[in-house]
Structure formats: structure tokens, C-alpha cells
Amino acid sequence: MSARDRLRIAIQKSGRLSDASLDLLARCGLTFRRSRDKLFCFGETLAVDLLLVRDDDVPNMIAEGVCDLGIVGRNVLDEQFLAAGCAGQPAGFRELRALGFGRCRLALAVPQEFQYVEPAQLGGKRIATTYPNLLAKWLERAGVDAGIVSLSGSVEIAPRLGTADFICDLVSSGATLAANQLKEAAVVLESEAVLAAGATLPGDERGELIDMLLRRIDGVIQVRASKLVMWHSPRSALEEITRLLPNGPRPTVTSIEGLENEVAVQAICNEAITWQHLEDMKRAGARQMLVLPVEQMLA
Numbered sequence: 001m002s003a004r005d006r007l008r009i010a011i012q013k014s015g016r017l018s019d020a021s022l023d024l025l026a027r028c029g030l031t032f033r034r035s036r037d038k039l040f041c042f043g044e045t046l047a048v049d050l051l052l053v054r055d056d057d058v059p060n061m062i063a064e065g066v067c068d069l070g071i072v073g074r075n076v077l078d079e080q081f082l083a084a085g086c087a088g089q090p091a092g093f094r095e096l097r098a099l100g101f102g103r104c105r106l107a108l109a110v111p112q113e114f115q116y117v118e119p120a121q122l123g124g125k126r127i128a129t130t131y132p133n134l135l136a137k138w139l140e141r142a143g144v145d146a147g148i149v150s151l152s153g154s155v156e157i158a159p160r161l162g163t164a165d166f167i168c169d170l171v172s173s174g175a176t177l178a179a180n181q182l183k184e185a186a187v188v189l190e191s192e193a194v195l196a197a198g199a200t201l202p203g204d205e206r207g208e209l210i211d212m213l214l215r216r217i218d219g220v221i222q223v224r225a226s227k228l229v230m231w232h233s234p235r236s237a238l239e240e241i242t243r244l245l246p247n248g249p250r251p252t253v254t255s256i257e258g259l260e261n262e263v264a265v266q267a268i269c270n271e272a273i274t275w276q277h278l279e280d281m282k283r284a285g286a287r288q289m290l291v292l293p294v295e296q297m298l299a
């Protein structure tokens with residue numbers, strides 16, 4: 001087998017997406033031998049190797065055929081997709097799957113004292129960002145003519161330095177904005193880590209490997225979101241409690257020896273169970289609630 005018969009996946013070498021990307025691939029059954037320079041990892045279990053790179057380089061490496069797949073934030077992928085379009089080139093990469101980690105949003109932020117109501121207030125102002133193409137598209141859709149100040153980092157400080165009036169940057173908890181006396185005003189893009197691939201998938205063994213990997217990724221994502229919820233409650237409260245759970249699962253109901261009106265219930269939920277869910281269930285009569293992770297699932 002020549003080296004390029006093997007599938008190559010590019011992931012972020014060191015950053016917010018690195019551990020979760022490696023964890024996802026491990027859950028898909030891939031293990032790697034790390035080379036000494038740690039930029040190339042040879043796949044031991046399957047003919048799938050890893051390249052460890054800066055996240056910004058992932059889309060172009062796919063477009064150039066250096067690798068077949070990549071894990072990168074949608075924010076980076078979409079920005080570079082639009083940039084290629086502006087340069088009159090086909091992008092050569094696309095999103096195959098949303099992966100459910102690295103969630104954040106590209107947001108417009110304004111000084112805390114600014115009363116933001118609508119995009120029209122941005123007209124004629126300067127907005128600093130590292131995502132000029134995504135911002136330009138959003139402004140165009142909103143019909144607003146504003147100046148875009150392209151920076152390569154430390155965007156949050158621009159309003160204080162007077163180089164811009166507002167900013168457009170990634171936000172998760174909002175702590176960075178608050179530390180810079182800014183507040184979120186509008187969401188430009190909801191982002192998370194995505195699996196990216198070339199415009200067309202390889203038709204050889206690599207294509208088969210991609211199909212298999214996609215099936216495993218889909219399974220991992222489904223299981224990750226799934227929880228087994230268990231509780232005790234009066235039989236009469238069962239329907240109301242079940243309705244409180246996301247997606248109204250079909251519960252398995254077991255009677256409890258010696259307690260005629262009580263039941264033990266378990267249900268698989270395919271969405272996150274929050275404390276609020278549990279408190280609502282408790283108010284409706286549920287007790288002894290347990291939420292357990294699902295390890296593997298075969299329908």
C-alpha cells in the first residue's frame with residue numbers, strides 16, 4: 001500500500017479543539033503512534049493517519065489534497081469558504097458533519113453603555129474582527145454599510161484603543177467581553193467543531209474508510225447525547241413527568257414490590273438533561289432520579 005492510499009485527517013495541534021478531536025477519533029476506534037516531531041501520527045488500528053496543524057491551515061490542506069478530512073471550527077471553515085469565493089476560486093472543502101464540541105458564536109459586541117437595538121445603528125461605524133468575510137456577509141444581509149477593520153488577534157481591545165467602534169469576535173461564556181467592558185449585541189454565526197472534507201470524496205479505499213468513519217462518528221455523537229434517566233414516582237404522575245423530558249421518550253415502567261401505586265421508570269433521552277428538567281420532574285412527583293451516560297447503543 002503506498003503512503004497516499006492511507007486516509008489523512010488534519011486536526012488542531014494545540015488549542016481548544018485538540019483534546020476533543022483526539023477523543024472523538026479514539027471513540028471511533030482509531031489509535032495512533034505519535035512521531036517524534038508530533039506533527040504526524042501513524043494510525044495503528046486502521047489506514048488512517050493524523051496531521052497536527054494550526055487550525056487555520058486545515059481548510060487549505062484539504063483543498064490541496066494534503067489531507068482528506070479535517071476537524072476545524074465552522075467559524076474558520078466558513079470564513080475561508082467565503083474568502084475563496086471573493087477571490088473567485090472554488091473553495092475545495094465543505095462541512096460533512098457537525099461534531100457537537102467547541103461550541104461558540106461569532107458575535108457582534110458593543111461597549112457596555114451602548115444601547116444596541118438594531119443593525120442599522122452600525123451604519124458608518126468601524127467594526128474590528130478576524131472574520132472580515134463572515135462579518136461582511138452579515139452586514140450585507142442586514143443592509144448595513146459599515147467599515148471592517150481586519151485584525152489578526154486581540155480584537156477586544158480595539159474599541160479602547162480607538163481603532164474601531166465595535167467588534168465581531170468569538171464568544172462562549174462572555175467573560176472576555178465583560179473583562180473588556182463590552183457586551184454581546186447580535187449573533188453573526190453559531191459555531192462548533194465540524195468534520196470537513198474535499199468537494200468530492202475519494203473513490204478509492206480512502207472513500208470506504210471515510211464512509212466507515214462517518215458511521216462511527218454518527219454513532220459516537222448519538223451516544224454522547226443520550227442519557228438513561230431513571231426515577232420513582234406515583235403511577236398517576238407518570239404521564240406528566242414523561243412529558244417534561246425532551247422529545248417525550250417511551251419509558252419502561254416496572255412495578256415496585258409492596259408499593260401498589262408506585263412505579264420505577266427508565267427512559268432513554270436523546271438530548272441533554274438539565275438540572276431544570278430534574279427540578280420540574282421533582283415538582284411533578286418524581287423521586288430518586290438518576291441520569292446515567294450511555295456507553296454504547298445498537299438499535
Ligand SMILES: Nc1ncnc2c1ncn2[C@@H]1O[C@H](COP(=O)(O)OP(=O)(O)OP(=O)(O)O)[C@@H](O)[C@H]1O
Nearest residue numbers: 012015016017054055056073075102103104170172
Ligand atoms: N471561548 C471558546 N469556547 C468554545 N470554543 C471556542 C472558543 N473560542 C474558540 N473556540 C473554537 O475553537 C477553535 C480553536 O480555538 P483556539 O483559540 O484554540 O484557536 P487558535 O488560537 O486560532 O489556534 P491555532 O494555534 O491552532 O491557530 C476556534 O476556531 C473556535 O471554533
Ligand SMILES: O=P(O)(O)OC[C@H]1O[C@H](OP(=O)(O)OP(=O)(O)O)[C@H](O)[C@@H]1O
Nearest residue numbers: 016154169170171172173174175176177
Ligand atoms: O466568551 P469567552 O468564554 O470569554 O471566550 C471568548 C474568547 O475565547 C477565544 O479566545 P481564546 O481564549 O481561545 O484565546 P485566543 O484568542 O488567544 O485564541 C475567543 O477569541 C475569545 O477571546
Ligand SMILES: [Mg+2]
Nearest residue numbers: 054055056057
Ligand atoms: Mg488559529
